[in-house]
Amino acid sequence: MNQLAKILPALRGFMAEDDIMPRLIKTAAAGDEPALSVTPGCADVVAEIGAQLKTTTGPINLVGYGCFAPVFPKLPAGRMAGKIALVTGAAQGFGYEIACALAAEGAWVALADINEEGVKAAANSINAERNASAIGVAVNVADIASLRQAVEKVVTEFGGIDLLVANAGVLRAGSVKTLSERDLDFVTSVNYKGYFLSVQAVAPVMALQHAAAPGIWSDIIQINSKSGLVGSNKNGAYAGSKFGGIGLTQSFAMELVEDGIKVNSICPGxxxxxxxxxxxxxxxxxxxxxxxxxxxxxxxxxxxxxxxxxxxxxxxCTTPDVMKAIYYLVEQNYETGQAVPVTGGQVMLS
Ligand SMILES: NC(=O)c1ccc[n+]([C@@H]2O[C@H](COP(=O)([O-])OP(=O)(O)OC[C@H]3O[C@@H](n4cnc5c(N)ncnc54)[C@H](O)[C@@H]3O)[C@@H](O)[C@H]2O)c1
Incomplete structure (x- = not known):
């Protein structure tokens, strides 16, 4: 994480009010060298941030960073109002529709996808429809450097991240007798490794926010599949990657609870x-x-x-079906590490 990406989430946390953290808005003109413009009178906040960051990520020098003024833009209405959401695989399909629904419920949404042109167009269409401030970001979830760059972009734009919807996923169906190793690697690298790395890139941001605002929690929600709960005939690479994703969800839930992060999967039909x-x-x-x-x-x-x-x-399954599970997981303060089926009864948990 660059220095700015460390400072902003903590700053956001310190400015939290009534369980909502502000969006931090860039005030310097595009291309300006970042200049410190923390609101006058906030020196104590800056000092507190420095002290806090010292304990969580090692000492950093605050002088010369910032170009942001904390702003509570009039909160849009809706059950996601005030939340900053990052949705991967958002150029089309579930990811795009989830991003639209989150924006409609008042979230500030970053759409990320390997299809850069597609995801920028997707963000533009949300903004045109809703007068929202969605952004489109290029990312390859199988590449940690690309993810870190994308996360820094989101944090620099909005100030932090409250909700990751790890949705990017691919499918190569085929018999275990014939599926190529290349296809197996492709599916595993996006669905399994890509989920691991997405959490690796986002969790430090959420941890900084929580360190500064211990009462506020963040959410990681993986869009898994019914094929993460029961096997899928001639589709083992996909099902295996999704079963593995649930193992990650349970393990991350145990680990990240100390950072105020709930981690759950949704398993659509x-x-x-x-x-x-x-x-x-x-x-x-x-x-x-x-x-x-x-x-x-x-x-x-x-x-x-x-x-x-x-x-x-x-x-x-439809996106409104999935959204109900997303709202449940975000609003439920007493659950983590779960895999919630949304399958019309096709998969029943025992
Ligand atoms: N479609 C279904 O029937 C279904 C059912 C259950 C679960 N799911 C899961 O829902 C998620 C979304 O599925 P969908 O049907 O919308 O798929 P989709 O193919 O329509 O969209 C997937 C998006 O992910 C992007 N993507 C692919 N690889 C990427 C990478 N390496 N980095 C970043 N982005 C990448 C693609 O460009 C695309 O925009 C997947 O995880 C999938 O496994 C889908």
Missing amino acids: NFYDGPLWADPEKGLFKQYLDSGKVPGARTFQDVKNFYESKVPMRRG
Whole structure:
């Protein structure tokens, strides 16, 4: 973390009021050398930050840092008002729709994706629709240097991070007898390692906030899958990566509780409306139809009917279904380390 990325979350924590931390807004003109402009009269706060940072991350020199004035912009209304959320894999699909829903509920949202152009367009479309201040950030979750850069960007823009939605994920279905090692590595590096590294990049920011404001907690929510709870036929690389993700969630929950971070997974059922299934060229409907995976299927609808018939509620999962689980996990102050199914009854916990 650079110095600024250490100072801002702590500063934010010190300025917390009524369980809400302020967004810190850049005041220097673009391209200006950062100049110290901590609000006059806040010298005691700055000294406190220095002392606090000394205990948590080693001594740092505050002189010459800052270009930020703490501002409580009029809080938007909504159940996520005042929260800064980072959503990975947000150029499309669940990630994009989750980012839209969080913005609609008043969060300041950073959308991150390996598809830089797509994620910037996604953030712009949220801003155009809602007059929000979403940002789009390039990231490869399989690369810690890229993640650190993205996190610094978010912290520099907003001041901290209260909610990570670790959503970026990929799927390469195939038999264990034939799936290439390359595909296995690809799936593992995004779904498993990418989740580990995303938490590694974000947790220090959340820890700094909590050190400065011990009453305020942050959330890490991994978008897992029903395939993280039960095996998936000819889809072992994906299911294994998602099972592993739940192991990470439980372990991180135990470790990060001391930093005021709750860590949970959400395990959705099939999301037929998103591009992963519905893309007419590359989507799973097409792949499963072409490969004959669904016996007798002649159309996309046949494939859909086959999978829906496995669900007691006879339909796929939608983003509003997932959002209810996200709100539950953020608002519930007495739960961590859980994997919450959102599967219409397809997976039942024992
Ligand atoms: N679609 C489903 O039926 C379904 C069901 C259960 C769980 N999930 C999970 O939900 C999450 C999102 O799935 P989706 O259906 O929206 O997928 P999607 O393919 O529509 O979107 C995934 C996004 O992640 C991005 N991405 C891929 N690799 C990345 C990387 N290395 N770094 C950063 N971004 C990267 C992609 O560019 C894309 O924008 C995944 O974790 C998936 O496993 C999906």
